[in-house]
Each structure stands twice: as structure tokens, then as C-alpha cells.
Amino acid sequence: MVTAMSKSFLNRKIAIITTVLLILMVIFMGITSGDREQVSAVERWIGNIITPIQRVVMTPIHAVQDRVYDIANFAQLNQQNQELEQRLIEKEKELIESRLSESELEELRGLREALNYVSAEAHGEPISARIISKSNADWFNVFTINAGENHGINQDSVVLSERGLVGRIIEAGDNWARVMSISDSNSSVSFKVLRDDNVEGIVQGSVSEELEGYLFDPRMEIEVGDQLVTSGQGIFPEGILIGEVTEIGKSREQLLDAVTVQPAVDFQKINRVLVLGLEEMN
């Protein structure tokens, strides 16, 4: 009977401890959700220990992935190479024919300094980084890179790849940072159409890797195949490629044109990114 009583007491004690811990976790979730200005000291410390190990583990994986990708896509890469060479030749011609000569540009820069005008999109040197881990939780599309505050990266720094827009920094430690990609459901980007920059709208991440959004003005025309770039509203600077329109429909309320966009970046295969560090404004 004594044993049964002590067992019952122990079970009750464990139930109480579990309940207290669960309540604490709910409180932590409430405190740490939403945009935080800085990560806590404990998170920073743990990140500083774990991320170098993750980097070491991922280095051979990335090497193998790159080689396998190259071999598997040899024919495609060869064709892409030829297309890129052709585009390079065309771009070189455009550069020569460009109306604004370099001397005129220098003159305008001088005028800008004289008027003490500071560009709203002033950015420092882009910082190259590798993806070292990904959150395998389904509800967020977040990954960690091997560069942080020590490299000039801060919260809301813009992340892109050679193909286009990737996302933004949501948390930064000393030598690591967490990126929320544009394919995350909680991420939204304002866009304009490259073909006609009067056509603007907003896209958001969705269940699949595609982006879904709508036009601000339903009278504007948008076509399948249109390339979308950032409009400059919000934290993303203007002119970064987002993706290509794959489908156009009407939103549920039949008021706005809904668009489906294939991102320019393949988030399954990406492992290198560029981060635009923010320069100080004077």
C-alpha cells in the first residue's frame, strides 16, 4: 500500500512538472514569436557552437551535390552555356549603345553629393555565404547560412542568388544567420512586371514552391511568361528578379487578378547565397 501511494505521489509529481513545463513552453513561444530585434544570448551562444559543426558536415555534402548535379545536367548546362554566351554578346552591344555615358554618370554623381542626396538603396559589398542547415519543419521555409553580424549582416538584410531573390534575414548571430525565403507562407514581396513597370502587385509564399499573389489594379494586363522584379516597396531594393508568371486567374472574390509565379531560384537545389549588407546612412 505504501508502494502504491508513493507511486501515485510520483505520478502526480511528474504530471505537475510536465504541466508546468508545457505552460512555460507556451509562454516562450509567445515571447519569441514575431520579429525580434536580436536573438538572446543563449541562442547566440548555441548557434556559435553548432553552426561551425554544421558547416563542416555540409561541406562534403555540397561538394558531392555540386558534382552530381553537374554530371546529371551536363547536356542542359552545355546548352545553357551557349545561350549565356549569346546573351553576353547582346548585352555587350547594349552597353556600348547605352545613352548615358560614363562621364555623364560621373557628373550626376557629383551633383548628387553636392546636394547631399543619399540613395535610399545604399548597400555595402555583397557577402557570399553557404547554406549550412535547413529547418525541416513544414510550416516555415527557413535556412541557416554561415555568415552573421561579424560579416555585416543584420536583420532584414536582403538575400539573393545569381538567379534572383531568395529572401531576407530574420535572425543574426555572430557567424550565422537565419533566412526566411520568399517561398515561405509568411513572406510577401511587392513586384512590378519587367515588361511594363506600371503593373504592380504582391506575391506570397504558398504550399508548393510557387508564389501566389495578385495585382493592385485589376484593370492592368499581365501575361503568362511575364518576368516579375521587386518594385522597391518594402525592404527589398528595386529590380531583383523574383520569377516568372505561370498562371493567371481570378481571386476567390473575383475582384483581383490572381497570379501564380515560379520563383527564379530553385529552393530545393540552392546552397550558395549573396547577402546585401546594409550601409550606415549619413
Added chain:
Amino acid sequence: MNRIIIFVMLTINIILQTTILNVLTINGASLNTSLLLIIAISVYLEPKESLLYALYSGLLLDTVTGVFIGLNTFIFLLIAYGISIIQEEMVKESYLTPLLLGMASIVIYNFFSLFFVYLLGYTVRLAHYFSFNTFIEIGYNSVFMLLIYTLVSKFYNRRIKEVKY
């Protein structure tokens, strides 16, 4: 000594889960080996020990990968406690036990993650949780549950026998 080994094992698992195992996805469905380990450990340990490992594993996983702290920890604690209650009635030597525990735990994990992510004001796509991918995730993790359970059983010097009905 055992305790240190388990803490080291849980830490190594989290590093592997966020790196190599993220590459081994099936149609986007990934392995939640931290959850599977907590399940396997909870079957063989006293409740207070399994809660301790659930707390450690959950907090570390939240810190390393989470957008906010507490979600994985909450779910791991709940599952570890639930298993500790039914532990004595379980047939630990049967293959069915880890399979059923794995499936049930993934469903509970997805339910609570959906619940809290919605409650905290994040955008939730219900279609994702009721898609074919969820079944792939349950199946993928259940198969791995068998493997992890077998390894943990050997660690605790038990054998899984076929239960003939």
C-alpha cells in the same frame, strides 16, 4: 555514463537532422529523427528521464532551427509524457509498437504545430497539412522508427521478437 551517451547522441542527431538528413527528403517530406529518438527512448526509460531528454532535444532543435522557441519542446514533452503513461501496457517486443507510435506521433506533431503556428498569427496553408505529402511523411518516418527503435532496444539489451497472433 548512459546519460552522457544519450545527450551526445541527441546532439549529434540534431546536427545530422538539420544537415545531411535534410538532403534525404522524399517529395519534400523529411525525417524528424529527434522525435523518433524521443519516442524510442521514452518506451524504455522512467518518465522523469524521458522528460529530461525531451526537454533537452526540443530546446536544442528549437534554438538551432526554429523561428521561435518552444514548439518542438512542447510536442516532445507531451509525447514523452504520453508514452510514459502507457509504457507498462505496451508490448515492447512487437514490431507494431514502434510503427503505431511513430504514426501517431507524427500526426500529433503536425496537429500541434498547425495549432500553435495558427494561434501565433503565422500564415497557415491547410491544404499542405491534408495533402498526399503528409502520408508520405508519416510512412517515411514510421519506417525509420522501426530502425531507430531496434537500435535503441539493443542499447537497452532487449530483443524485438515477432509476435504471432
